Amino acid sequence: MAKLPASISDLVAQFGPHLKSEPAGGWTTRGEPDRIVPTHCCFCGQQCGIQLKVKDEKIVGFEPWEEFPFNKGKLCPKGVKRYMQDEHPDRLLTPLIRTEANGFQPIDWDTALDRTAREIQRIQSAYGRDAFAVLTGASLTNEKAYLMGKFARVAVRTANIDYNGRLCMVSAGAASKKILGIDRSANPWSDIPKAKVILVAGANIAECAPITTDYLWQARENGAKLIVIDPRLTPIARTADLFIPVRSGGDIGVFYGMLHVMVQRGWINREFIAAHTTGWGAVEAIVERYTPEYAATVASVPASMIVRAAEMWGPADTSFLLHARGIEHHSKGVENCMAAINLVVATGRIGREGCGYAMITGQGNGQGAREQGQKCDQLPGARDIENPAHREYIAGVWGVDESTIPNTGLSAVPLLEAIHDGRIKGLLLLCFNPAVSLPDGDFVREALGRLEFFTVIDFFMSETARYADLVLPGSLMEEDEGTTTNVEGRVIHHRQVVQPPEGARQDWRIICALAQRLGAGDKFQYQSSRDIFEELRIASKGGVADYAGITWERIDREMGVCWPCPSLDHPGTPRLYEGWEFGHPDGKAHFQPADWRPAAEEPDADYPIVLTTGRVVSQYLSGTQTRRIGALVDQYPQPQCEIHPRLAESLGIVDGDFVRVESRRGAIVVRAQVVRTIRPDTVFIPYHWPLDRSANTCTIRAIDPVSKIPEFKICAVRVSRAPAPSGDIAALETAAGGIR
Numbered sequence: 001m002a003k004l005p006a007s008i009s010d011l012v013a014q015f016g017p018h019l020k021s022e023p024a025g026g027w028t029t030r031g032e033p034d035r036i037v038p039t040h041c042c043f044c045g046q047q048c049g050i051q052l053k054v055k056d057e058k059i060v061g062f063e064p065w066e067e068f069p070f071n072k073g074k075l076c077p078k079g080v081k082r083y084m085q086d087e088h089p090d091r092l093l094t095p096l097i098r099t100e101a102n103g104f105q106p107i108d109w110d111t112a113l114d115r116t117a118r119e120i121q122r123i124q125s126a127y128g129r130d131a132f133a134v135l136t137g138a139s140l141t142n143e144k145a146y147l148m149g150k151f152a153r154v155a156v157r158t159a160n161i162d163y164n165g166r167l168c169m170v171s172a173g174a175a176s177k178k179i180l181g182i183d184r185s186a187n188p189w190s191d192i193p194k195a196k197v198i199l200v201a202g203a204n205i206a207e208c209a210p211i212t213t214d215y216l217w218q219a220r221e222n223g224a225k226l227i228v229i230d231p232r233l234t235p236i237a238r239t240a241d242l243f244i245p246v247r248s249g250g251d252i253g254v255f256y257g258m259l260h261v262m263v264q265r266g267w268i269n270r271e272f273i274a275a276h277t278t279g280w281g282a283v284e285a286i287v288e289r290y291t292p293e294y295a296a297t298v299a300s301v302p303a304s305m306i307v308r309a310a311e312m313w314g315p316a317d318t319s320f321l322l323h324a325r326g327i328e329h330h331s332k333g334v335e336n337c338m339a340a341i342n343l344v345v346a347t348g349r350i351g352r353e354g355c356g357y358a359m360i361t362g363q364g365n366g367q368g369a370r371e372q373g374q375k376c377d378q379l380p381g382a383r384d385i386e387n388p389a390h391r392e393y394i395a396g397v398w399g400v401d402e403s404t405i406p407n408t409g410l411s412a413v414p415l416l417e418a419i420h421d422g423r424i425k426g427l428l429l430l431c432f433n434p435a436v437s438l439p440d441g442d443f444v445r446e447a448l449g450r451l452e453f454f455t456v457i458d459f460f461m462s463e464t465a466r467y468a469d470l471v472l473p474g475s476l477m478e479e480d481e482g483t484t485t486n487v488e489g490r491v492i493h494h495r496q497v498v499q500p501p502e503g504a505r506q507d508w509r510i511i512c513a514l515a516q517r518l519g520a521g522d523k524f525q526y527q528s529s530r531d532i533f534e535e536l537r538i539a540s541k542g543g544v545a546d547y548a549g550i551t552w553e554r555i556d557r558e559m560g561v562c563w564p565c566p567s568l569d570h571p572g573t574p575r576l577y578e579g580w581e582f583g584h585p586d587g588k589a590h591f592q593p594a595d596w597r598p599a600a601e602e603p604d605a606d607y608p609i610v611l612t613t614g615r616v617v618s619q620y621l622s623g624t625q626t627r628r629i630g631a632l633v634d635q636y637p638q639p640q641c642e643i644h645p646r647l648a649e650s651l652g653i654v655d656g657d658f659v660r661v662e663s664r665r666g667a668i669v670v671r672a673q674v675v676r677t678i679r680p681d682t683v684f685i686p687y688h689w690p691l692d693r694s695a696n697t698c699t700i701r702a703i704d705p706v707s708k709i710p711e712f713k714i715c716a717v718r719v720s721r722a723p724a725p726s727g728d729i730a731a732l733e734t735a736a737g738g739i740r
């Protein structure tokens, strides 16, 4: 562990040379910016419009962008601080190579790129093509996501490419595709305020989709009722008309209990079901068993709450259902989402104004990055990699023989398991921090340590990069140009605001330089990221996620365009399924039956408490970015374990004590935060911190059989009072993240 400075003078002694001297005129008079660039936040899937102020080619601040329709100038604590990454002293400014004797040492770009290409070739000729894998991320622009899918299949020619959206949107996507035929939220957010009842399941709206709070409040102003289902009384739940404190993993009980009551009371739209759906019979047969009393045992809430929810949801004229990872991060994540969507389709309240359904996208480009072909089972345009016609079309766009495109590869968790057991020997990773974000952290870190060769492209030294042989300094969102697709399916334009700092390079240029060295340069002749977008438009043409009619100019003019948009004169599609035309070839919605089943690991006598994990408003994902921004660190410096006063009392724990939270995989010591806002059988820990503060040291490596999403939202733990961890924890807590 790094030696901690004891005082400010120590700090200056240690870091002094890097502290900037006061600018002429003093700190307070920065003067007017040279320009203000309208663009978007780099963080969550809301993708708020924001204007960045530039002075002397550096980003010095922000201004709201009132005209951008989604957030109308509103921003959350992360958005207003994102610009502090640009000039951060931790930025990587040179390629680094791991040396036996001296740790990471700077090397020049050519040597680093040559070495990476050579190692890819060595590993593939020694162990086979699929022994080298590529992992990517959904914070990347559409252009980079497209590039990574093509790079893996055409330049590296490995089947094993997957992305961190595998930990995020895949359960929702799979369920939506199965029932509605398309993997996208069905409605624009402007439909939310027009709904008379809103159901929020497993989504901490105020902290994780902050701008959506405003849409819910508008709905409430218009008289809407709000139902929230969550094991914790989240900020939005405090304002709800009905809060259902479900036990983690019990949501199917609530959804099917509601449907049971709705069938009995005649609140099912039978005309719609007969004309526009298939499969209702199988769902009705299951739902018949979900009497409020039985449903209550599955959900572990009073039966009366479920009846009340049905009474609010059932007879409404208009309604909107939103869910996020709370119901999706389960080994039955797809089934949970299918049950939720069944609840919408049974009423026919979809595809028209004020009637809708949305899965709340997580990462900045959580929507777009899963459509451009960086999932192990997909090609661009959300095409299926096993479909011969889809393969043929993409082979044509790429100018390769169809037979050279690999088939489905391993998804993220099995891919890490293959690294652990030696089937995969090499890895190139861009925009993913598995050392913090994958479940069963000790196992993951052990796997990363076993790679024969490992290159990471990041702008900060992430916890994962520490395991790399080579670290290449990449670019922040504002240092490149491109598009993302927001939570509504609206494709938006991120402008380049500044150049990457000297020594760092734009990610897409790094990838193209590697492709060149792998002998595929002729397929990667892009002069700009716009060239990549132009190819993406063609590649997506005719696919489900059709971007063919979207240009950067149109996006600027129209403040974003929603896909599918098949031609330049097509207006885009903010609302899917209008006229009850669903995405399946028969035009119908396909109900999917799913019965409740237990989690992979339920509490027992040895590990009697449910651990659930998630987020806090001021930190973002694995924390690589937000743990480096002082104001955000101050807001919530260290992970805490939320615990109910009754449970705390029975364990002899008081607020602020250190507690040891231990599962069958590992244990961490964090402070207890005793709160009345959580179920007494459950504890909650946010996961944004590494190593001995990482919630994922405890979580389980179980995955959903269809979506392959990990079960982040439930595992079994024991909790006990613990002495303070060794080291000066108080100093750590004020000196905050990063230093450890």
Ligand SMILES: Nc1nc2c(c(=O)[nH]1)N[C@H]1C(S)=C(S)[C@@H](COP(=O)(O)OP(=O)(O)OC[C@H]3O[C@@H](n4cnc5c(=O)[nH]c(N)nc54)[C@H](O)[C@@H]3O)O[C@H]1N2
Residues within 6 Å of the ligand: 044, 045, 168, 201, 202, 203, 204, 205, 207, 208, 209, 229, 230, 231, 232, 234, 246, 247, 248, 249, 250, 251, 324, 325, 326, 327, 361, 362, 363, 612, 613, 614, 615, 616, 617, 618, 619, 620, 621, 684, 713
């Ligand atoms: N501040 C902040 N915002 C973010 C992010 C971030 O890291 N920080 N990340 C972005 C990303 S990538 C994502 S995926 C989203 C995630 O957004 P959310 O899914 O809203 O956030 P989580 O905290 O993961 O989980 C949401 C809620 O699920 C509840 N929950 C746990 N188990 C269950 C269950 O079995 N059933 C139900 N009904 N609820 C349950 C938890 O108590 C929690 O309140 O946020 C995005 N926005």
Ligand SMILES: Nc1nc2c(c(=O)[nH]1)N[C@H]1C(S)=C(S)[C@@H](COP(=O)(O)OP(=O)(O)OC[C@H]3O[C@@H](n4cnc5c(=O)[nH]c(N)nc54)[C@H](O)[C@@H]3O)O[C@H]1N2
Residues within 6 Å of the ligand: 137, 139, 140, 141, 164, 165, 167, 168, 169, 325, 329, 362, 363, 430, 431, 432, 433, 434, 436, 437, 438, 439, 457, 458, 459, 460, 462, 474, 475, 476, 477, 507, 613, 614, 615, 620, 621, 622, 623, 624, 625, 687, 695, 696, 699, 712
């Ligand atoms: N226990 C638990 N674990 C979870 C979750 C949970 O709720 N509970 N949630 C899961 C979810 S929903 C998600 S989305 C994942 C996210 O988990 P990760 O994807 O691992 O988290 P990030 O912090 O986004 O990691 C991305 C890395 O890429 C870098 N990066 C970001 N943008 C760019 C870019 O444009 N270029 C380059 N070169 N690098 C970039 C960042 O600095 C960071 O180091 O975590 C999952 N893990």
Ligand code: SF4
Residues within 6 Å of the ligand: 041, 042, 043, 044, 045, 046, 047, 048, 074, 075, 076, 077, 078, 079, 080, 209, 210, 211
């Ligand atoms: S809500 Fe999301 S996109 Fe908007 S400012 Fe906050 S982190 Fe950025």
Ligand SMILES: [Mo]
Residues within 6 Å of the ligand: 167, 168, 169, 362, 363
């Ligand atoms: Mo996510």
